[in-house]
Amino acid sequence: MYKFPNPEHTSGMKQESKMESKAEEVPTRHKQEAPLSVSEHSMSARKAAVIVGASSGIGRETALRLLARGFRVYNISRTQFKGNRVKTIVADAAIEGEIERAVKEAGEESGSIDLLIYSAGFSMAAPIEHAKSRDYRYLFEVNYFGAVEAIRAAAPFLKRRGGRAILLGSLGGDMPIPYDCFYSSSKAALEMLAREADLELRPHGVRVSAILPGGTSTNFTYSRRVYGEEESLSYAPSVKRASAALANMEQGGMNPSIVADAVIKLAEKKNPPTVSAVGGKNNFARYAMKVLPERVTDWFVRKKFNQR
Numbered sequence: 001m002y003k004f005p006n007p008e009h010t011s012g013m014k015q016e017s018k019m020e021s022k023a024e025e026v027p028t029r030h031k032q033e034a035p036l037s038v039s040e041h042s043m044s045a046r047k048a049a050v051i052v053g054a055s056s057g058i059g060r061e062t063a064l065r066l067l068a069r070g071f072r073v074y075n076i077s078r079t080q081f082k083g084n085r086v087k088t089i090v091a092d093a094a095i096e097g098e099i100e101r102a103v104k105e106a107g108e109e110s111g112s113i114d115l116l117i118y119s120a121g122f123s124m125a126a127p128i129e130h131a132k133s134r135d136y137r138y139l140f141e142v143n144y145f146g147a148v149e150a151i152r153a154a155a156p157f158l159k160r161r162g163g164r165a166i167l168l169g170s171l172g173g174d175m176p177i178p179y180d181c182f183y184s185s186s187k188a189a190l191e192m193l194a195r196e197a198d199l200e201l202r203p204h205g206v207r208v209s210a211i212l213p214g215g216t217s218t219n220f221t222y223s224r225r226v227y228g229e230e231e232s233l234s235y236a237p238s239v240k241r242a243s244a245a246l247a248n249m250e251q252g253g254m255n256p257s258i259v260a261d262a263v264i265k266l267a268e269k270k271n272p273p274t275v276s277a278v279g280g281k282n283n284f285a286r287y288a289m290k291v292l293p294e295r296v297t298d299w300f301v302r303k304k305f306n307q308r
Helices: 038-043 055-070 098-110 134-157 180-204 219-221 230-250 254-270 280-291 295-304
Strands: 048-052 072-077 087-090 114-118 164-168 205-210 275-279
Touching: 038 219, 038 254, 048 098, 048 134, 055 072, 055 114, 055 254, 087 098, 087 295, 098 134, 114 134, 114 219, 134 164, 134 180, 164 180, 205 254, 219 230, 219 280, 275 280
Parallel strands: 048 072, 048 114, 072 087, 114 164, 164 205, 205 275
Antiparallel strands: none
């Protein structure tokens, strides 16, 4: 299996934040639907944020910014958050029911959820003809069905104080990425999930948005499942060129802190858009993809990813 080498062999960000400090105790709450008592009101006055996938990358940067704003922050992932100011609830987005359980645990403990961020993701570079069912089903469990579980579980808590939910999508949901078909498809589905959820939850005071970064320099690049010659067969040279171009695009792209800032800005908007890209360049690219003929955009994509 062909994979890009990780020169740093790290699972977190290139630069560690200096914002880690003393541990904080989190009050508990037992019944999800029961009204808050006077004492519970005071305990839950501090806003609570739940981030699925805060152990590294964009999720981690967002968690640090929320801590600085006084939020009680929960990380839901398979990996512990490095530092003692964020509580990690271990869960695997690929296992049905795990994200639902973890979100409910965070909501019951904090008393409400003011902000839900879904930042979990998985990518694979593979030809459709030879892609293995277990791989693309795993991808959709992490990228899409985990987000569905998170919204369903968080909805009762979000409605208590008119909370927000933000799903981390991708420009790849608006444009095809050669041999990353399943990732692009899952992110396109995530956009529609955000729009549909916003329609349903808006009357209850909850807003849901999808935010779309472009290429972002994180270790996500090195965890991509890239099919090698034995798996890709006749497609192998094209898969290798496309995945290399994508890796260069990501590692030469935005700093995750920029995306985290955009997530925070979106969460603080009084009337947030349901779908938006990060940065003027990416917003223009998204607009161009919608107005130009598909044969033009497809030609551009083939050229950008070194495809014939």
